[in-house]
Amino acid sequence: MSNDSSSxxxxxxxxxxxxxxxxxDIDPRAAKRAERQVAxxxxxxxxxxxxxxxxxxxxKSTAVVNVPLIGLIxxxxxxxxxxxxxxxxxxxxxxxxxxxxxxxxxxxxxxxxSFASDDETREAVVESFQTGVEESGVMKRPLIRRxxxxxxxxxxxxxxxxxxxxxxxxxxxxxxxLWRKGSRIVTDISYRPIKPEDIPLGGLxxxxxxxxxxxxxxxxxxxxxxxxxxxxxxxxxxxxxxxxQIQDGDFQGILAFSKICTHLGCPIALxxxxxxxxLCPCHxxxxxxxxxxxxxxxxxxxxxxxxAIEVDKEGYLVAKEGFQEPVGPSFWERG
Amino acid sequence: MSTTQRxxxxxxxxxxxxxxxxxxxxxNLRKVFPDHWSFMLGEIALYSFIxxxxxxxxxxxxxxxxxxxxxxxxxxxxxxxxxxxxxYESTLRVSFDVRGGLLVRQVHHWAALLFVxxxxxxxxxxxxxxxxxxxxxxxxxxxxxxxTLAILxxxxxxxxxxxxxxxxxxxxxxxxxxxxxLVGSYVSSFLFGGExxxxxxxxxxxxxxxxxxxxxxxxxxxxxxxxxxxQKHTQFPGPGRTNTNVVGYPLLPVYxxxxxxxxxxVSGIITLIAALFSINPIWQYGPYTPDQVxxxxxPDWYIGWLDGAVRVIPNWETVLWxxxxxxxxxxxxxxxxxxxxTLLALYPWVEAKAxxxxxxxxxxxxxxxxxxxxxxxxxxxxxxxxxxxSGGNDIIAQAxxxxxxxxxxxxxxxxxxLPPLVFVxxxxxxxxxxxxxxxxxxxGRETGIIKRMPSGEYLEVHAPVSSxxxxxxxxxxxxxxxxxxxxxxxxANGVKAPKKRRSxxxxxxxxxxxxxxxxxxxxxxxxxxxxxxxxxxxxxSGQITSGH
Ligand code: HEM
Ligand code: FES
Numbered sequence: 001m002s003n004d005s006s007s008x009x010x011x012x013x014x015x016x017x018x019x020x021x022x023x024x025d026i027d028p029r030a031a032k033r034a035e036r037q038v039a040x041x042x043x044x045x046x047x048x049x050x051x052x053x054x055x056x057x058x059x060k061s062t063a064v065v066n067v068p069l070i071g072l073i074x075x076x077x078x079x080x081x082x083x084x085x086x087x088x089x090x091x092x093x094x095x096x097x098x099x100x101x102x103x104x105x106x107x108x109x110x111x112x113x114s115f116a117s118d119d120e121t122r123e124a125v126v127e128s129f130q131t132g133v134e135e136s137g138v139m140k141r142p143l144i145r146r147x148x149x150x151x152x153x154x155x156x157x158x159x160x161x162x163x164x165x166x167x168x169x170x171x172x173x174x175x176x177x178l179w180r181k182g183s184r185i186v187t188d189i190s191y192r193p194i195k196p197e198d199i200p201l202g203g204l205x206x207x208x209x210x211x212x213x214x215x216x217x218x219x220x221x222x223x224x225x226x227x228x229x230x231x232x233x234x235x236x237x238x239x240x241x242x243x244x245q246i247q248d249g250d251f252q253g254i255l256a257f258s259k260i261c262t263h264l265g266c267p268i269a270l271x272x273x274x275x276x277x278x279l280c281p282c283h284x285x286x287x288x289x290x291x292x293x294x295x296x297x298x299x300x301x302x303x304x305x306x307x308a309i310e311v312d313k314e315g316y317l318v319a320k321e322g323f324q325e326p327v328g329p330s331f332w333e334r335g
Numbered sequence: 336m337s338t339t340q341r342x343x344x345x346x347x348x349x350x351x352x353x354x355x356x357x358x359x360x361x362x363n364l365r366k367v368f369p370d371h372w373s374f375m376l377g378e379i380a381l382y383s384f385i386x387x388x389x390x391x392x393x394x395x396x397x398x399x400x401x402x403x404x405x406x407x408x409x410x411x412x413x414x415x416x417x418x419x420x421x422x423y424e425s426t427l428r429v430s431f432d433v434r435g436g437l438l439v440r441q442v443h444h445w446a447a448l449l450f451v452x453x454x455x456x457x458x459x460x461x462x463x464x465x466x467x468x469x470x471x472x473x474x475x476x477x478x479x480x481x482x483t484l485a486i487l488x489x490x491x492x493x494x495x496x497x498x499x500x501x502x503x504x505x506x507x508x509x510x511x512x513x514x515x516x517l518v519g520s521y522v523s524s525f526l527f528g529g530e531x532x533x534x535x536x537x538x539x540x541x542x543x544x545x546x547x548x549x550x551x552x553x554x555x556x557x558x559x560x561x562x563x564x565x566q567k568h569t570q571f572p573g574p575g576r577t578n579t580n581v582v583g584y585p586l587l588p589v590y591x592x593x594x595x596x597x598x599x600x601v602s603g604i605i606t607l608i609a610a611l612f613s614i615n616p617i618w619q620y621g622p623y624t625p626d627q628v629x630x631x632x633x634p635d636w637y638i639g640w641l642d643g644a645v646r647v648i649p650n651w652e653t654v655l656w657x658x659x660x661x662x663x664x665x666x667x668x669x670x671x672x673x674x675x676x677t678l679l680a681l682y683p684w685v686e687a688k689a690x691x692x693x694x695x696x697x698x699x700x701x702x703x704x705x706x707x708x709x710x711x712x713x714x715x716x717x718x719x720x721x722x723x724x725s726g727g728n729d730i731i732a733q734a735x736x737x738x739x740x741x742x743x744x745x746x747x748x749x750x751x752x753l754p755p756l757v758f759v760x761x762x763x764x765x766x767x768x769x770x771x772x773x774x775x776x777x778x779g780r781e782t783g784i785i786k787r788m789p790s791g792e793y794l795e796v797h798a799p800v801s802s803x804x805x806x807x808x809x810x811x812x813x814x815x816x817x818x819x820x821x822x823x824x825x826x827a828n829g830v831k832a833p834k835k836r837r838s839x840x841x842x843x844x845x846x847x848x849x850x851x852x853x854x855x856x857x858x859x860x861x862x863x864x865x866x867x868x869x870x871x872x873x874x875x876s877g878q879i880t881s882g883h
Binding site: 078221330 | 365366367402403404410431432434435437438441470503506507509510511513514515516517518519520521523524525526527528529530531532533534535566567574575576578579580581582583584585588589592593595596597598599600601602603604605606607609610611612613624625626627628629630632642645646647648649650651652654657658659660661663664667695697728729739740743803
């Protein structure tokens with residue numbers, strides 16, 4: 001069996017490798033000059049390393065400088081970076097200069113050999129392999145072969161099962177939020193309850209949460225509920241609402257929607273008051289809040305869930321009931 | 336002898352006495368390395384990786400991968416009193432309360448950006464020069480693996496500081512996991528130890544970022560370099576360079592000095608960039624909380640194309656018997672990238688099937704000499720760049736006050752129309768260049784000298800090409816390979832050709848369509864001879880009128 005060796009390709013080999021002398025090859029003064037240049041670069045690196053230590057102990061971390069074209073930067077970062085950057089760079093520049101000017105630049109030639117071994121060796125290998133396989137009996141004893149394959153095939157299962165306790169089963173958690181009938185709606189930064197009068201016509205509360213969120217977060221020690229419960233409130237004239245998901249889900253034109261994008265879960269907040277469109281900053285899915293929260297543009301496939309609201313006895317906005325559909329991104333079991 | 340001289344003289348023997356490395360050293364100390372600027376791309380990748388390892392280890396000394404909430408109380412006044420995770424707090428601490436800590440963080444991040452960039456451009460170089468051909472297919476596959484891991488590693492690192500931007504990125508990643516049919520909710524719940532964001536994920540990501548992926552990267556990188564060493568580097572065609580030799584500088588001293596020096600140059604430049612340009616100023620974004628977002632946020636550049644794909648896809652979703660298949664997420668985030676990377680990894684075999692070429696290749700192709708490959712490469716690149724641009728559609732919309740809607744539609748149309756168009760144009764252009772080379776070989780190069788013929792005609796004088804040019808041009812012969820002959824659909828015995836064989840021929844016909852056949856030696860000899868004679872007629876008599 002012959003192998004397709006590289007020797008079949010005959011190209012352009014016959015010509016000589018070209019080589020021209022450099023100045024440093026003929027003029028000893030030029031060589032000396034190059035030597036000095038290399039030494040200056042290496043010496044510069046020595047200085048830079050010392051400078052680094054000086055800057056480290058003397059430059060205050062609060063000092064800033066205004067660098068033209070770049071703007072304000074921390075003086076410490078600048079000096080430490082310049083010193084160590086130059087220190088590194090000059091070693092490299094010196095070594096390269098040395099190689100280019102002073103080391104021999106005559107190219108040398110090595111022959112390649114084809115990677116495939118000669119036919120004799122190959123045959124011998126095939127033979128040893130066959131002998132080995134035969135002696136093992138693996139071809140003659142299908143029972144052993146098949147049980148071994150089965151054993152190997154199942155072996156990863158324990159490894160996968162081991163990962164089971166990384167987390168709990170999802171259960172129905174992605175369908176549940178903290179919102180219940182009567183949950184008070186509070187603003188997201190100051191946790192103040194909201195009265196309808198607080199929201200002017202055309203106004204927006206860019207982030208609101210259920211009042212009991214803080215307590216729950218304290219208990220659970222994570223932000224999981226916040227990631228599902230966040231809502232926004234908008235107010236429009238009641239006759240501007242063309243359609244809503246829940247009959248009378250608004251309160252005097254105040255509508256509450258999940259703030260979590262139904263595409264991949266970013267919080268949404270860019271509201272255009274004139275068109276009543278809400279735009280997600282992540283991939284620009286756009287929802288029409290005056291029309292069911294439907295998607296009018298972008299990669300999201302589903303409308304923003306609406307939260308029905310009313311006011312409690314003290315006149316604060318509260319949820320009328322929980323969300324009627326899961327908030328946030330799609331998942332297999334969602335339906 | 337001075338001590339230094341003695342040390343130099345005795346080091347090799349000292350080593351040989353201990354590990355008997357004499358034979359190996361004898362063969363390798365003067366190992367030949369071909370030189371070309373494009374061979375430095377892989378080196379840049381290697382050196383930025385080393386820098387990432389060094390700076391990364393430093394960062395581990397200060398960074399605390401915990402999602403436990405604390406109240407900030409440190410040097411960065413605007414965030415004092417704010418609740419945040421320890422991950423974010425410790426990143427602030429590295430940035431503001433550790434001298435040089437910000438510099439190391441910025442070096443780490445800039446090096447990461449450069450690392451992925453160098454890996455990508457290096458891969459383009461390997462592709463367009465055909466360096467992946469036999470016997471280097473294995474190294475190509477390792478390379479594709481390295482690039483995939485580099486992107487994942489970068490994303491993992493980017494997510495560690497737990498700032499508003501990176502947390503939003505994680506939220507999107509979790510949304511993608513949820514979309515996986517059948518197991519999405521389970522995988523997400525296991526990954527995050529329950530619901531998003533939970534408190535387990537960042538510690539888990541941390542061990543992936545500093546142990547798992549760097550470990551695999553290091554192993555694969557070692558294999559990659561060992562193969563380069565063992566198989567010897569490819570070289571571009573030129574005088575004295577053949578498919579059976581390597582021409583270049585010896586390992587000791589030139590390559591050691593140049594490559595070693597280049598490590599310091601790359602590190603130095605990255606450090607200087609980190610001194611001057613801030614990157615990922617996490618203190619400006621604030622800590623992550625799942626109900627806040629900053630507008631116009633962009634991921635690191637190498638995630639841009641995925642982000643763009645996710646933005647540009649129409650909002651297709653199928654709901655079947657109460658189950659959701661989110662094509663709008665699966666296609667751009669998993670299926671299309673999966674297909675792209677698989678095709679990339681398999682390309683050497685696809686091309687070998689089309690060419691039927693089983694020879695070893697150590698001389699690189701000039702891209703023009705493989706018009707179909709070059710066309711396909713530029714086509715894929717166009718597709719990638721369009722998706723990448725789509726990732727900035729909001730920025731484009733802002734800058735030019737166009738509507739996002741029309742930008743998205745434009746990109747959708749371009750994604751379908753432009754790549755094939757670019758393929759055809761590139762292939763044509765390559766063939767045009769090939770024909771020009773062919774003319775040079777057959778008729779000599781144009782001199783710009785005009786000669787008046789006895790008949791009164793004006794002709795341009797041609798001169799023979801230099802031997803260096805000739806060596807370069809003749810190499811097109813190596814890239815050219817006789818297409819597989821089309822077998823008769825039904826053979827002499829009335830047996831139909833197997834379908835597989837026919838598809839191989841189709842592939843081959845596509846690959847070699849309209850190929851430019853390089854001239855033979857005799858043709859070239861004749862052409863060059865002619866050109867030399869041509870020049871002869873004008874040179875000695877001195878009646879040349881040049882540049883009329
Ligand atoms: C291919 C290799 C690597 C890439 C592409 C990479 C990328 C990144 C990126 C982009 C960040 C975010 C930095 C920021 O702006 O805050 C990061 C953070 C970090 N990386 Fe890496 N990294 C790599 C290897 C390593 C290694 C080997 C280690 C440690 C052994 C490491 C340790 C860390 C640590 C501790 C952080 C978080 C600290 C911080 O952000 O300040 N990295 N990495
Ligand atoms: S997360 Fe809102 S559009 Fe993607």
